[in-house]
Amino acid sequence: MSVTAVSLLAGGLFGLALAAPPGPMNAVIAEESVVRGWAAGAKAGLGAATADGVFFLLALVGVVGVVERYPALRGVMVGAGGVLMCYYAVGAARSLRSSFVDGDSASDASAGFRKAFVLALTNPYQVLFWLTVGVGLLEPGTVDVFAEAGVASLAGSVVVQTGSPALVVGFFGGIGLWIVGFPAALVAARQRVEALAPAVAGLSALVLAGFGVAFLLDAAGTLGGVVG
Numbered sequence: 001m002s003v004t005a006v007s008l009l010a011g012g013l014f015g016l017a018l019a020a021p022p023g024p025m026n027a028v029i030a031e032e033s034v035v036r037g038w039a040a041g042a043k044a045g046l047g048a049a050t051a052d053g054v055f056f057l058l059a060l061v062g063v064v065g066v067v068e069r070y071p072a073l074r075g076v077m078v079g080a081g082g083v084l085m086c087y088y089a090v091g092a093a094r095s096l097r098s099s100f101v102d103g104d105s106a107s108d109a110s111a112g113f114r115k116a117f118v119l120a121l122t123n124p125y126q127v128l129f130w131l132t133v134g135v136g137l138l139e140p141g142t143v144d145v146f147a148e149a150g151v152a153s154l155a156g157s158v159v160v161q162t163g164s165p166a167l168v169v170g171f172f173g174g175i176g177l178w179i180v181g182f183p184a185a186l187v188a189a190r191q192r193v194e195a196l197a198p199a200v201a202g203l204s205a206l207v208l209a210g211f212g213v214a215f216l217l218d219a220a221g222t223l224g225g226v227v228g
Contacts, residue, residue: 003142003161008175010160011137011170012177017044018129019178025120026182027207032112033183041186044112045179051120055130056168059138072226080122086212093205124218137171138163139151 020026025048033041120126140163161167 003159004166006159007161007166008162008170011167012174015171015174016178019175022207024123025116028116028119029179029182030186033186038114038183038187040112041183042180044116045183047116048120049175049179051117051126055126055134059130059134071222075219075222075226081215082212082216082219084119084122086209089205089212091207122194139165159191
């Protein structure tokens, strides 16, 4: 397999692995999917992925690094993210009695996109990702997967080219696969379990509230250190 093909596949797997774990973004996608349908869930996922695209461009020109140099700016971002998550948690809690709907209105779907996009832009975890791992993805070079893992007998068999278009395309392709497949799986489940909507909405509210409180505490600590 060529280096380009390996890089494309590695990027896809990495993007999928990054998008799949539970967190505030998937909580929003889940809530939109089960309350408003697949289109709303996919558009919410697209909102989060669009924010990654923005961070990718900012990392490409070095702007994202400003957040690392100014703790007060990071604290404000984290605090804003915490407030938004708590606000969205209230909205999710209000959806507890909602059932599934047969149609998706354009306004609802657009609202999900905006919600996820704004939330992702204030998510310090995504900013920190692009400050660290993301920068490594953009720097030209190669990574010998098995050599790095200490498997000398297979060294050279799987080499990923960092900084290559194939790696970046694969990365965003993996994210795209998740934001399309995850809502589809949730909507498919609604055909079997009508009670899934309020259950997912409730879980989303808890996840968002938990992250929101954690972000607010983090922001208070950061800004308190700057002021002190």
